[in-house]
Amino acid sequence: MNRRTLLLALGVGVPAGSALGWGLSEWMLRSKRASAPRSSGMQQPIGSPFALVDHTGQRVTDATYAGQVRLVFFGFTHCPDVCPTGLGYIAEVLDGLAPQEAAAVRPLFISVDAGRDSPELLASYVTNFHPTLIGLTGTEEEVAQAAKAFRSYYNKVPTGGDSYVMEHTASIYLVGADDMLRGFLDTHEPVPTAVAKIRLALGSAALGAAKAEDRSS
């Protein structure tokens, strides 16, 4: 190898190699990010913007539920285990609140399966769990945007033939009336724990409303 070839090799090889290395590390980081979504920090605004359709066929946006305490759960109707467990837990928690408290909470079930979950199918599904539960769906793009707004992850996993399941973030988001993420409900926690978390969120919502009233008077 003469000097010229060596220089050429270094000149091409080193930048190409580092570019490859950088690309590889980026790719690895990205795939890592995909499998373990970023943690959603507490006390950060969350859940905006989105535009979806509810299970009664009405168009809704994040503004529809703004100013209210929300429970938000992503899933899909064909999910036999995790989603019914989460929704069943939400139903128990709502029943654990006083009726006027429960009436102040908007429980939202956002489908990550736009292909199969029509508003009509969602209607027959969510009402099985609790009469106040709201099912939301939309086009693939609308659902993707809603998931993004909640820093939520989902992915379609083929299971043979034309059947598939969705893997998805299974946390139950507790969003305050101020649109801040107040935390998550965990189906492994006793129902009274979740009830207490919601009461805290409702309490500060009432406090916020009282302050706003003070300011306006």
Next chain:
Amino acid sequence: MKRRTFVAALPCMVASGASAQAQPGLFAENAWSRPALARIGTAVVYLSLRNGGSQPVRLLGGSTPVAERVEIHESVVEGRVARMRARPGGVVVPPGGVIRFEPSGLHLMLIKPAADLKAGQGFTLTLNFENGATFAVPVQVAMREPAAGHGAAH
């Protein structure tokens, strides 16, 4: 966690309620299912398998008149993400051990239920074991897990 301890502490009481015995020492307890819509095409059964015998027993799957087929699946929540895995090789219940099919974990998935499953209804699930044993377990459809030991009573 609390419930697990409770079930483990009171096996006799559980056995007298919603329990069935396949072969000496092997019990299925607290089998329950959730309401499900036939048009959605999936349903679930949860139960506990307790092996009081001296040999390990492998559950391979099952069948039921209310669905086209039954598969063993497992939900795994990693980070905050839920994934589902098929367990085609089945599940081994070690001697003296208990395997719990429970929400957000191992479950028996019913594929293509023939009709809607409604709370209060009951049906039979036949479990198939590797040693050739089969056993029919009564399953209760309920919104929530029936309290241990009272599964069939309400």
